[in-house]
Amino acid sequence: MGGWRAGRVRRSLPHRSRRARPRDRDLQQHVVYLAFALILAAFAVILRDDGFLSSSNLLNIGRQAAPIAVMAVGMTFALAAAEIDLSVGSVVALASLVAAEVVAAAGFWAGTLAALGVGVAAGLVNGLIAVKVRIPSFLVTLGMLGVISGVARNMNNLQSYPIRNDRFSAVFGAGSAGPISSLLIWTAVALALGHVALRHLRWGRYVLATGANREAANALGIRTDRVRIGALVASGTAAAFAGVLLAGRLAIGRHDLGENDLLTVIAAVVIGGTSLFGGRGSVAGAVVGAAIMAMLNNGLILMGLRVADQMIARGVIIVVAVALSMRERRET
Amino acid sequence: MTASPGRQGQSPSAPALVAEGVSKAFRAVQALEDVSIELRYGRVTALLGDNGAGKSTLVKCLAGVYQPDAGTVSIDGVQRAIPTPDAARSLGIETVHQTLAVIDTLDVAANLFLNREHLRGGPIGRRIGLLDHKRMRAECEATLGRLDIRIPSLRRAAGLLSGGQRQAVAIGRAVAWGQRIVLLDEPAAALGVEQTARVLDLIRNLRDSGVAVMLITHNMERVIDVCDHAVVLRQGRKTAEAPVRDVTKSDLVAFITGAATTE
Numbered sequence: 001m002g003g004w005r006a007g008r009v010r011r012s013l014p015h016r017s018r019r020a021r022p023r024d025r026d027l028q029q030h031v032v033y034l035a036f037a038l039i040l041a042a043f044a045v046i047l048r049d050d051g052f053l054s055s056s057n058l059l060n061i062g063r064q065a066a067p068i069a070v071m072a073v074g075m076t077f078a079l080a081a082a083e084i085d086l087s088v089g090s091v092v093a094l095a096s097l098v099a100a101e102v103v104a105a106a107g108f109w110a111g112t113l114a115a116l117g118v119g120v121a122a123g124l125v126n127g128l129i130a131v132k133v134r135i136p137s138f139l140v141t142l143g144m145l146g147v148i149s150g151v152a153r154n155m156n157n158l159q160s161y162p163i164r165n166d167r168f169s170a171v172f173g174a175g176s177a178g179p180i181s182s183l184l185i186w187t188a189v190a191l192a193l194g195h196v197a198l199r200h201l202r203w204g205r206y207v208l209a210t211g212a213n214r215e216a217a218n219a220l221g222i223r224t225d226r227v228r229i230g231a232l233v234a235s236g237t238a239a240a241f242a243g244v245l246l247a248g249r250l251a252i253g254r255h256d257l258g259e260n261d262l263l264t265v266i267a268a269v270v271i272g273g274t275s276l277f278g279g280r281g282s283v284a285g286a287v288v289g290a291a292i293m294a295m296l297n298n299g300l301i302l303m304g305l306r307v308a309d310q311m312i313a314r315g316v317i318i319v320v321a322v323a324l325s326m327r328e329r330r331e332t
Numbered sequence: 333m334t335a336s337p338g339r340q341g342q343s344p345s346a347p348a349l350v351a352e353g354v355s356k357a358f359r360a361v362q363a364l365e366d367v368s369i370e371l372r373y374g375r376v377t378a379l380l381g382d383n384g385a386g387k388s389t390l391v392k393c394l395a396g397v398y399q400p401d402a403g404t405v406s407i408d409g410v411q412r413a414i415p416t417p418d419a420a421r422s423l424g425i426e427t428v429h430q431t432l433a434v435i436d437t438l439d440v441a442a443n444l445f446l447n448r449e450h451l452r453g454g455p456i457g458r459r460i461g462l463l464d465h466k467r468m469r470a471e472c473e474a475t476l477g478r479l480d481i482r483i484p485s486l487r488r489a490a491g492l493l494s495g496g497q498r499q500a501v502a503i504g505r506a507v508a509w510g511q512r513i514v515l516l517d518e519p520a521a522a523l524g525v526e527q528t529a530r531v532l533d534l535i536r537n538l539r540d541s542g543v544a545v546m547l548i549t550h551n552m553e554r555v556i557d558v559c560d561h562a563v564v565l566r567q568g569r570k571t572a573e574a575p576v577r578d579v580t581k582s583d584l585v586a587f588i589t590g591a592a593t594t595e
Contacts (some may be wrong), residue, residue: 007526200465201460201461201463202451202462202463203441203461203464205438205446207436207439208435208438212435212436212437212438213435213436216433217435218417218437219395219397219417219427220399220417220447221421221447222446244424275437279435279436279437280437293507
């Protein structure tokens, strides 16, 4: 009986929960948008002579943010379900290579579907092992990261694989519809799908319930095993799609695409209002979080920081931002 | 008050749920041994016992969370298997678990309808599980109103509610769905005096509308106050059973500590 968590602790401290009024919560949910506006304004002032606000630079930021945003949408589900997916970066790489090779061999559709299949399969294996063997997804996906990175390195002997399929490049990344880059359109699609799934579908509600309190969700009849597997499949699939977008934009598949994106993605999701411990998630916040990350990246480069200093600055900023966004939410 | 929890034509004190010879072991620990219990419509049955007596295990067996190693459960005289929590619910059994009552991060309406969501959007909407937020909020408001449960906002996360409100939401879930058998595991644990009184009122309401209620509690005042019948477990066995009007508080304590039995 005893020794259980959240519910009991909260209940014995009713004064604590009473302190956070609904108004405060609304504010917290909008912290990420406020941060976005503030950082944008700060860079606009600091870098006013460096063309930060020029349309070509803003488009650049958008293009950089797109794959991160797509990965962040998927990661939102993993974190909201109280899981985590550390394998996303490797899935990006493998998906880009599979897309490149299969597009060359069998055309646009086969290549696209095969690449997405990589993500579905990785997510499924991650989820099944985490659920059936009862290993924390942290460890399962860490192992998967190693395995998939290795496979990707073997696939084309560390060489990039060029994509010479105009349709693929146009649809995923390089092309545009009118003035709008196809990368941004696909990001909007991921945002819309993710938002609807999390807020307006039963499944999204089950993801949140499972992440908040798996035992309670189980007792209420929710099949939490399936939900957790589904959340990791969502994350893997989104990462694979990010790989497709990168492959389209760069017209290559390569073993190191996405390699350094993991921390950025998790930071984007957490800054966006998703709990690292499950039960709370925001897809829109994650996308804005990705935009913030891309903006920081771009701004630091324009400020003329050396790569080493950029890494330091970005690391510090990420930890501070995540710490702030989590402190704001601890009470609720 | 609500959509007739008691089945039509069911006499008020007919047996609702009869469990016979239920046993459950966890490795070497025999948590329940040959326990039989009968819940009747319109009656509140207290399930008493010290910590570790097997009360919560019994509730979880009846709620489909655990599978008993032996024993049978009959609902309305028909023997039933309860393989999952879903199965229990479809048999009309609603459980308010001690610590698993609500999901803190979901709002009140979401909690009330968790795993029984209303969907919209025709066949496609149903297939993908498109939530009908509007209808659920409206019905949630109606249900809580009927039960006189006052919650500041249905959009408020359950974790922000007081303990009494959280329990009220959990119990409201049972009522909202017209369940006929309600199992409550320490619903008033850690509640203040006034909040406890409100939860007890809610339990009386349930009983008066014909619901079969089982109440697990450590509090003897509460038993005398609201229960009609008492069953006592000790070390996994049923050691006493009596109508509450026939026993005193000290009798009950003696049963629980093992100083006396009726079996």
